[in-house]
Amino acid sequence: MRFYNREKELDQLRKIRERSTQSAQMTVVIGRRRIGKTSLLKKDMEGQVAVYLFVAKKSEALLCQEFVEAVRNTLSVNLFGEITRFKDFFAWVMELSQSRNFTLVLDEFQEFKLINPSVFSEIQNIWDSQKETSKLNLIFCGSVYSMMKDIFENAKEPLFSRATAKLTIRPFGVQVLKEILADANPAYSQGDLLAFFSLTGGVAKYVENFVSAGALTLDGMLAEIFSANSLFLEEGKNTLIEEFGRDYTTYFSILSLIAYSKTSRPEIESILETSVGPFLEKLESDFGIIKKVRPILAKPTGRSVKYEIVDNFLSFWFRFVFKNFSAVEIGNFDFLKTQAQSGFPTFSGKMLERYFVEKFKESNRFSEIGTYWERGNSNEIDFVAVNSAEKRAVFAEVKVNAAKINLDTLRQKSQSLATQFPGYELEYLGLSLADM
Known part of the structure; x- marks a missing residue:
């Protein structure tokens, strides 16, 4: 490559x-x-x-x-x-x-x-x-x-x-990933692009492996991941055990829960039945593997906090590989691939949100981009982009299937947040696979 x-x-x-x-x-x-x-x-x-x-x-x-x-x-x-x-x-x-x-x-x-x-x-x-x-x-x-x-x-x-x-050194951006995929497969589909982004996260070695193997569709990439002597199966351990040292089992448990959408500290602690504050702090500050997510415009000291794994591939690994590592050890790759295929629509939906956030960031047209939710996870908005100089705000709903986007519902969910932008031009946007 x-x-x-x-x-x-x-x-x-x-x-x-x-x-x-x-x-x-x-x-x-x-x-x-x-x-x-x-x-x-x-x-x-x-x-x-x-x-x-x-x-x-x-x-x-x-x-x-x-x-x-x-x-x-x-x-x-x-x-x-x-x-x-x-x-x-x-x-x-x-x-x-x-x-x-x-x-x-x-x-x-x-x-x-x-x-x-x-x-x-x-x-x-x-x-x-x-x-x-x-x-x-x-x-x-x-x-x-x-x-x-x-x-x-x-x-x-x-x-x-x-x-x-x-x-x-950071991962390749979404425009570079599109360029690489287009060079490798000019006839690629939007679904191929979403899989490429979701499974590599722009990490150069993963990109190179898929391109070299000609694995440029979701099925091809999953077959490459779940195969004998695959680089990817031990990757989470190889990447992180040296970082974490002897406490790696606790860190892995936390990351596995976050990958399965247990993204708040109380949720994690209720399942693990122990305090995880110091571990979360180290995962964010010392290791740079997770980050705090707060509703846009929320105070930095606010208690409404979720956590997410920064790296796309590690999110995938903890969701589909780590949980089923006993199947890895006995070489049951068909089982692993089937599990990943069935769970991929849900996983890729979140990755599509990340894709558009990265795309909006790369446009350099906004001063702030974030997500939004209210107490009890109500009125969730996939992402909000603000241009404070032009007094413009975009409220976006992201769905893989465009037919499932409902802008009227988005407007209703945005009512409280919209009051925080007096005098702004407000745009309500639906984004799907077709908009990649």
Whole structure:
């Protein structure tokens, strides 16, 4: 699959690289696993003097041997003696950067927490003492969000405030997904597009897997997911267990409930029969896996709060894979696929709402976009988009089947909310599969 999008990120990396010709730069690149961070960095490195290093889970001495060889080959330099400690390797690199400008990428940088945690303070000491005369374009990349955030944003950590730039790599937007699907299958249907969005969420690796396999319809994608040696079946565990550590079973239980529309804290606690406040807080603030959802215009301290899983694929995984993991272990893929097919209409209805919210965001025509409901979950509105400058508000109902949209009912449900927009032009909009 060809390289798509990321023009803004590549432009930002180019500007950082240009600044490094005058003064050393330290950039942190983060994003969930499979999002395309490494592909982006390697694309940026094309035609540049750049060294890419992967921090594998092995001894520091072995890593240093590999790192030294990579620098030797790229920069055509010699090293007399042997380096077995990362601090000595980094000091050598900083010395080389005094007389030449180059890029050094350290991928999966958070692994040093397990290999040798003192590396972070050693980097800090060397960086602080030599950065003023260095021309190094240093990039740290990591996919364990909580660990990378702790390394660079925890005031107690040595590398706190040292980074000169930060890039958070996000999923492909809906327009890019449409472009990719159109290139792979010009005859795609709107249902194919909804399945593509619902099951990949714009995560680059999932997109690439489906395109490479020619799995471009709902049946094709589900067959790819529920098959022997599938990347997707263990993906939730592979993506999250390292994030969560030994408490992963509690986190998984919470996420499974949210995926099944148990989206309020009281609902979750009544089922698990325990307090989950600290877990919800960490899932949102430390891991970035869920987010709070409040009715539009509600106060930030309001008690009317729901939670949703940010990532489309993880929503699917916790709803259809995690619940039936015993079937995964015995290889009953037909059962798994049947369960997903029967539940997909309900699941994709919520994903269609997300699709249109993302589409409205990408239009850059609104100052605020959110959802709305009143006490007891009454008068729910799928989403509301507001342009405060033009004094315009859109109240939208989203249904897969356009025939089920009732704008009169939408107007009735919107009566109380509409009073909060005096002088506004109000638009009542029905959106369906046909509007994608």
